[in-house]
Amino acid sequence: MDNSTQATSAQAAHATQSLVSALLPARLRQVTSPTVESSPSVHQPGEAQSCRLFATFMRQALRLLTGNPNNQVLPEAAAALERLDYYLPFRELAPSRRQILSSPNGPFSATNVRTPSGLFSALVFRGILFDTDALRAGGHSFCFDDDAAFDAYLSRIAKPERYFCNPSAYGATKGRSTKNATTFWKASAALAARLQDNIGFFEFIKYVSSSTEYPTFGKLCAYLLAVDLVYAGAIAQPTVEELGTVVEWLDMGAAKTLKRLRCAPGGVKGGFVALCKYLADGGLSASERAEMSSRFTFDVEHGLCKYGRFYPLAKDS
Structure with a gap:
């Protein structure tokens, strides 16, 4: 690699980290030199190691944001910094x-x-807009x-469809399009009525995912919307057992x-509850949990989903 290429790469890395830092609350920008620890093994661990393994992954993922992007032990660190919504x-x-x-007048x-x-x-x-250039442009x-x-x-911005709608925001999704907005609008009054009736978290997910009024909202997207509404105070937070x-x-x-x-020898629900309890009881420190989310159990679920993107199963041996 010649000097000009090295300089360009360094500038790109600096720009990426600057963008990441700008997205974070001030308290997360205070950590600049994290201690490097061993990466989680990509091999399947024994049951006794599993909770500790996941805690290590979450801790290292937090340091991915707060530390030097060139001093990371997580695989896919560079890719993750480029696609934070995905990783x-x-x-x-x-x-x-x-x-x-970011706006005081936003939808939530x-x-x-x-x-x-x-x-x-x-x-x-x-x-429609999640993980798109349109949303990032603000x-x-x-x-x-x-x-x-x-x-x-859409007409005012006058960009191609892909600018406003990422068809693979949550993986390949058939039918994801800006054209669905008309259907969403027609269904929004009924959704408001459901919230007025204090619909429960799980009930909301099942309602949205089973209705034809919300195209492309399968179980995952309906779940993500339900969590958004919990953070906004429109739906009651589920207990860890309910989650x-x-x-x-x-x-x-x-x-x-x-x-x-x-982590789930007795079933997924029990495994999830046990993992949350382990992390809350010291598997992650109180300060680490506070840096992640005010509603930590949602980050446990989210982290479990993202784990495979850093450690794809195909790489196990």
């Missing part, structure tokens, strides 16, 4: 969530979150009065990682 175990620290929460604000307009915009966020509250206002936004039931029902990334790490 980061801490949902509230990822760029798309930080952007959508106390003023808007229970209104048809706010819920329409929440559906647009999860069902310049908007991303709370739209209705589908006509969203269409006007474990949902993780078992979803049977997706989190459940697969629990089984892979042998």
Whole structure:
């Protein structure tokens, strides 16, 4: 590599870390020289090691954000810094969530979150705009009065469809499109009525994922929206046992990682509850948990989902 190439690479790395730092709360920017520790093994551990292994992964993932990107022990660290929405175990620290929460008049604000307009915009966020250049560009509250206002936004920006809608935001998804906004708007009043009736967390997920009124909102996307609404105070937070039931029902990334790490010998729900208890009882320090999320159990689920992106099963031996 010649000197000019090295300089360009160094500049790119610095720019990436500057962007990451700008996204973080001040308390997370205070750590600059993390202690390097051993990386989690990609081999399946024994049951006694599994909780500690996951705690190490979460701790190292936090240091991915707060430390030097050139001094990381996690595999895929460079890729993760380029695609934080895809890799980061801490949902509230990822760029798309930080952007959508950055405006006091956004869809998840106390003023808007229970209104048809706010819920329409929440559906647009999860069902269209998540992990896109349009969202990252900002310049908007991303709370739209209705589908006509969203269409006007698209026309004003005048960019290709891919700029506004990432068809693989959560993996390949058939039918993900800006055209779904019209259907989302028609369904938003009914969704507002459900929240008015104090719909429960799991009930909300099952309702949205089973309805044809929310195209592309399968179990995963409905779950993510439900968690967004818990953070916004529109749905009651589930207990760890209730969340474990949902993780078992979803049977997706989190459940697969629990089984892979042998955290769930008695079932996914029990394994999830036990892992959360281990982490809360000292597996991660109180300060580490506070840096991750105010609702830590959601980050446990999110981290379990992201684990396989750092340690793909195909690499195990």
